[in-house]
Amino acid sequence: MIRTTLALRACPGCVALVLAGGIASGCGGGSDGRPVLTFSGSAVGREAEILERQFDRFETAHPPWRVELRSTPDSADERRQLYVQWLNARAARPDVLQLDVIWTAEFAAAGWIRALDDFAPVVSDFFPGSIEADRWRGSLYALPWFVDVGMLYWRTDLMPQPPATFEALMQQADDVMQGEGLPFGFVWQGARYEGLVTVFLEHLGGFGGQIVDEHGEITVDSEEAVRALTYMRDAIWSRHVVPSAVLTWQEEQSRFAFQNGQAAFMRNWPYAHALMQDSRGSRVAGKFDISLMPAAAGGSPTAALGGSHLAINAYSAHANAAFDLIAFLTAPDQMLERARVAGQFPSRLSLYDTPALTEALGLAASSARRVIESARPRPVTPIYSELSDILQIRLHRALSQQQEPREALGEAASAMRAALTRAGLDGGTRRYD
Amino acid sequence: MRRWLPTFATWLLVGAGLFPLYWVVAASLGPESSLFEGRSVIPSVIVFDHYRALFDERDFLIPIRNSLIVASATTLLAVTAGSLCAYALARLRFRGKTTILAAVLAISMFPQVAIVSPLFLALRAAGLINTYPGLILPYLTFAMPLSIWLLVGFFRQLPDDIEEAGLIDGASRIRTFWEIVVPLSWPGVTATAILTFLYSWNEFLFALSFTLEPERYTVPVAIALFRGQYQVAWGQILAAAIVATIPVALLVLIAQRRIVGGLTAGAVKG
C-alpha cells in the first residue's frame, strides 16, 4: 500500500518531466550542432541523386550549414496538401520549398512564402512567363528552377515531318493507324486531374482561345473554347484517333503507350524524352522527336507552361541561408547538371545558346527553346486549384460525352467567375492591384 | 447434438473473427512476391524482411516511442485528476452532482471533428503543434471524461463506511482518499488506466491534425501515411500493423477481466 501511494505521489513529477522534455525536443539544431537547412521537394528517381550531390557542394561552399532533404509523396497533389498542412500550421521547416508553378500565387497570397525583393535577385535571365507566375501584387515570391512544357512527340520513322495543324494531325494519325496497324493515333492525358487542364489549354491556344484574357476575365466559354473542346471530343468518339482510354490516363500511361510503339503521336512533358531514349525499356528509342503542338486557323501553337520554382517558407528561421540555397540551385552550372542527370529544361534563357545544353538534354536546345517560347501560363491566381477543379470536372464530362461542350464550358465559366467573386478577387485574375 | 452446437458455433465465430489477423500475420512473414498471389493458408516459408525493413528503413521505433510517451502521459494525467474528481462525484455530497456527471458524459460523446479546429488554432498560437503537449492536452478531451466515468462506477461499488474509519482517526479527506479508497479500488483504477491507455494509443484524428513530421507521428498516423508513395509497400504496412497491435494485444490478454469489468461497469450499469 505504501509503495503504491509513493508511486502515485511521484507521478506528477514524471509528468512534468515528460512535458518539459516534450517542449524542449520540439526545437533545437541538428544532432551534431550544425545548423540545418531543410529542403522539401520532389526526389523521384534521378532527382534524388542530383540533389544529394548539389547539397554536398552547397555545404562545402557554405559552412557550417547542413542541408537535409525532407521527402514528400511523388504525387504533386499530395505534395501540395502536405505543404498546405505544414505552412498553415506555421511550421518553421522546411526552409526551402519546391513549388509547382501554379501554387506560387496561392501560397504568396496566403502569406505562407516570403517575398524575395529584399534579396534583390537578378531575374533578367529567366523566362519571362515563368517569372510572371512568381509575382503577386508586385512582389517576387519564388525563382524558377526548371520549366516544363507540353510538347508533341512524333514518330520519325513513320512520317517525314510533324503536322502543323490539327486537321493535319488527325489525317496523319489516321494514315499511320491504317497503314502500320497501330492501335492509337494520338495519346494524351485525359483523366480528371490537373493534366487535363494543361492538355485543354494547348488545344485552346491552338484554336485561338484563352482561359483568361488580358484583363483577367474568364473566357473559357468563348467560341474558340467550344471549338477546341469539340475537336478533342470528336477525336475520341467520331474520328477514333484518340483512344477513349485516355480519359483515365495520366502522364505515365500515355508514355507507356507511345513507348511501346502503340501510338503515332503523344502529348507529354519533357521528362518522357530521356526515358524513351533508353533502348533497354523503350521500343521507340531513336525513332521519335519533339515538336510544337499544332494549331488551327486563328490560333497559334501553344504549350502549357509548367515547371518548378523555389520559395522560402515565411516562417523559416533561416531566411538568408535559404536564399543562398535557392541562388545556388538556380545557378547556371547547377541547372546544366540537373538537365544532364534528370532531363529537365533549365529556366535560364542564356543556357539555350550553349551547345552544352543540347549535349546534356540529348535533344536540340533550339527546339526546346522554341517550345518554351510558345508556352502560356495558367491563370496566376490564389484560387487556381479551385478554378482548375471546376474546369476539370466539366472538361471530363464533355469528353466522356455526359454533356455537350458548349453547356459544360458555359457552366464552368460561370462557376469560375462566381468563385473569383466569392474570393474577393473580382478584378479577375489580375496580378496587380 | 444440441449440446455442443452452440459451443462449436461460438468457437467458429471467434475463429472467423481472428482469421483476418492470422492472414495478415502470415502475409507479413512471407516474401514480397507472395503478398497477393500464390499463398497457401499455412505459410511454407517465413522471412522477416518486412519487419527488418520496417525498423531499418522506416525507423518505426520513433512512432512507437511517440505513442508510448503520449499515451502514458495522457493516462497519468487523466487517471490522477480523474480519480479525484470521480471520488468527489461518487462519494461526497454536494449539489449539482448529477448535472456534472451528465455533462461529463455528454462531453465524452463530442465528435472530435467538432473541436479539432479551435484546438488547432489554439495549439498553433501557443506554438504547440507537432509537440508532445500538443497531443497530450487534446487527448484529455476524451481521456478525462472516460476516466471519470469509469472511476465513478468503481468508487460507487465500495462499501459506504470506509471513509468513516479514516475520518474518525482524524485523517483529512485527501489522506483518506490516497491511503484507503485508492488501494481498495485498485482493480478499478488499473482497469481505467488500461482502457485510457488503449484509447490514447489508438487515437487517430487529433494525431493526424496536430503532428507534422515523422519525428512526432504516433503509430496510427505513421502507418496510415505509409500510403501515398508511388508504390504501396504492403509488406511493411502489414508488419507495422502487427507491431502496432502487439502492445494492445498483450494488454487485452493479460487484463481482459479487468477490461471487461471496466467497460461493463461504466457502460451498462448506472
Add this chain to the structure above:
Amino acid sequence: MPQRMSIAESREVRMAWLFAAPALLAIALVAAFPVLWTFWESLHRHDLRLPWLGRPFVGLSNYREAFTDARAWSAIAHTLFFTATTVSAELALGLALALGLNRPLRARGPLRAAALLPWAMPTVVAALIWRFMFESPGGSSWFVDPLAAWVPIVLADVWKMMPFVALLLLAGLQNIDHSMYEAAALDGAGPVRQFAFITLPLLRPAIAAAVVFRSLDAFRVFDVIYVMTGGGPGTATEPISLYAFTALFRDLRFGFGSALAMMVFFVSFFLALAWIRLLATPESVT
C-alpha cells in the same frame, strides 16, 4: 428549500469542489470551450487561404450553404447508411456471440480475450487489414466502385466493434435470473420460445443502450473510412465527419467546415442525451 448546512457538510462541499476542480477545469478548457468556439466560427467566414477577406460575421450563411450543398447531403446519406448497416450487423452478430459466451465454457477467459482482440487494436490497423484482404492489384478493384467500396468498410467496422457489443449484451444476459428459464422449461417452452419471451424482453435495456451507443460512434465515423478509401472513389464513401475535416484542413475553409462539424455535433449530442436518459432509467433486473 435547501436547509442550512452544518459546518461539516459545508466543508465536505468545499472538499468536493476542490477534488473535482482540476479535472473539470481541464475538460472545460479542452472540450467545452472549443465546442463553443467551433459554433462561433461557424457563424463567420474564415478562409485561411484568403487572409485579405478577414473573418467577417456572416450569421447562418454557412449553414445555408451546407443545406444546399449536394455533397453535404450525400455525406449525411452515406453516414446514415453506414450507421444503419454496421449497427444492425453488430447487434445481430454481437447477440450471437454473447449468447455463445454466456455458457459455462472451459476456455471462457481466453475465448473472451480472443474475441476482444479486434476491438482493442487501432481502427487504422483494422482498416488496413481489411483493405489488404480486398486488395487485388491487377484484378478489378472493389475500391473503384462507389457501391462495392462500402463492403470492406462495413466489414472492417463490424469486425472491430462487434465484440464490444457482445460484451455489453453479455453483461445484460448475465443479469437475467436463471430461475426464469427453469420455470419456463418446466412449462414446456423450448429454447426458441425461451429466447423470444424471456431473453429478448429482459435484454431490451441492454440492447437499447448498445444500439444508441454504437449509433453515436457510427455517426461520428472517421478513422476507418479515411484510411481505407479516403472517402473515395471521388466522394462516394465520404461520411460527414470526413467532409468536415476536408473542408477544414484541406480546403482551409474554417467557417464552412465548422458549420459541417456542428451538424455532426448536434446529431451526436441528441443521441448522447437519449443514451444518458436510457442509462438513468432503472433497468429491469430480476
